[in-house]
Amino acid sequence: MKLTKKFGEDSKVSLRNLRRDMIQEIEKLEKSRVISEDDKNKGKKDADEMLHKFEKQLTELIVHKEKEMMKV
Numbered sequence: 228m229k230l231t232k233k234f235g236e237d238s239k240v241s242l243r244n245l246r247r248d249m250i251q252e253i254e255k256l257e258k259s260r261v262i263s264e265d266d267k268n269k270g271k272k273d274a275d276e277m278l279h280k281f282e283k284q285l286t287e288l289i290v291h292k293e294k295e296m297m298k299v
Contacts (some may be wrong), residue, residue: 228293235289239282246278
C-alpha cells in the first residue's frame with residue numbers, strides 16, 4: 228500500500244509540474260501579445276480545473292486500489 232500511495236503522490240507532482248509548464252507557456256503567449264489578458268486568465272483557470280479534475284480521479288483510483296488490496 229505504501230507503494231500505491233507513493234505512485235499516487237508522484238503522479239500528482241507530475242500533474243502539478245505540467246500545470247506549471249502550461250501556465251508559463253500561457254504567460255509567454257500573453258507577453259508576446261499572441262493572446263489577450265482575458266485568454267491568459269481563461270487558460271490559467273482551465274489549467275487549474277484540469278489539474279483538480281485529474282487529481283480527484285487519481286485520488287479515487289488510489290482509494291479504490293487500496294480497498295482492493297485490503298480484500299486480498
